Amino acid sequence: MLARADDPNFSGPMGFTHFLALLRETEEAMVTQLGETALSYFGLIGVALAGCVGSAGIGCVVAGALAIAGLFHGGISAFLTILFRVLPDVFDVVDAFHFLDLHCP
Amino acid sequence: MLQMKVRVNRSFFYILSGLVLWIAAGAVPVFLVFDRVFYGVASALLAATAAVLSVARHRSPSTDVVLLTSVALLIGALVLTLPPLALGVGLAGHWPFQYLALILLYVVGIFLFVAAAAIQLRRGVIQRRREQGNP
Numbered sequence: 110m111l112a113r114a115d116d117p118n119f120s121g122p123m124g125f126t127h128f129l130a131l132l133r134e135t136e137e138a139m140v141t142q143l144g145e146t147a148l149s150y151f152g153l154i155g156v157a158l159a160g161c162v163g164s165a166g167i168g169c170v171v172a173g174a175l176a177i178a179g180l181f182h183g184g185i186s187a188f189l190t191i192l193f194r195v196l197p198d199v200f201d202v203v204d205a206f207h208f209l210d211l212h213c214p
Numbered sequence: 215m216l217q218m219k220v221r222v223n224r225s226f227f228y229i230l231s232g233l234v235l236w237i238a239a240g241a242v243p244v245f246l247v248f249d250r251v252f253y254g255v256a257s258a259l260l261a262a263t264a265a266v267l268s269v270a271r272h273r274s275p276s277t278d279v280v281l282l283t284s285v286a287l288l289i290g291a292l293v294l295t296l297p298p299l300a301l302g303v304g305l306a307g308h309w310p311f312q313y314l315a316l317i318l319l320y321v322v323g324i325f326l327f328v329a330a331a332a333i334q335l336r337r338g339v340i341q342r343r344r345e346q347g348n349p
Contacts (some may be wrong), residue, residue, distance in 0.1 A: 138249050156338045180290025187297035196304040203308060 128205035135198040142190045219278040220256070220338030224269070226331060233285035233291055233296065233327040240320045286334055288328045295321045 239332030247252030302309075302317040 136248075140250075173280075173287070177283070177286045177290050180287070182291050184290065184293030184296050188300050191297050191300045191304065196300070199305065199308075209275075 128202045131198045132202045135202075138194050138198075139189060142195075163195050196209050218281055220281050220284075220335060220342050221278050221336050223248050223276050224229045224274075226334040227271075227277075229270050229327055229331045229334065233263055233324070233331065234268070236320075236323045237266050237291065237294060237341065246339070253295055275316045279335075279338070281308075281339070284321055288331055288335075291328055295324050299341065 238257055242254045242258050242261075245251070245257060298317045302314050302321075306314060318319055
């Protein structure tokens, strides 16, 4: 099926190439989101490294607050990106493959 | 109430280390899948270092921890389960069940670590109330 990706019938704004571009955009969105989520993950590691949970120094309060904010931001933004951007794009591509399966001679 | 300090034993920090390692166990393969090998290796090393140090820094049998910070961190870890859950539920009909089982295992693992840490904190709260004469 991929060998037919250059078929002019499947190129253009409503064709196969459009869905491949969508898939590429989805991958880029995932990588960007991965970076944002990694920040929160590193925040949690920072707290563990500093042993901040066990003390209440002002530096630890700031580190803890940043880590908690990072966890919430990373988790919620990744959730929203997956829900409203990644999944719809993936479903579009799945539909495109289904369409090709049905109409390929 | 949440601003008070509660006393937890060393196992709380073992659980926290386990939580960091478990979250890293999910993040590192994702780095590798997207060809971010350096970040994947660096994350694994950082997580391992954090896990060892967070236990090593708390050698005393019991330590006072701030309840608010601890609870917020645990809720934050629960928030991190939302993205894999959304991915798993959204792609349930398209992915092989092995992938979904791995996602479920990852999420359940985080829940178990958080529950174990919450039990430790609850014990600390009960102990603090007893010390204050409010059983």
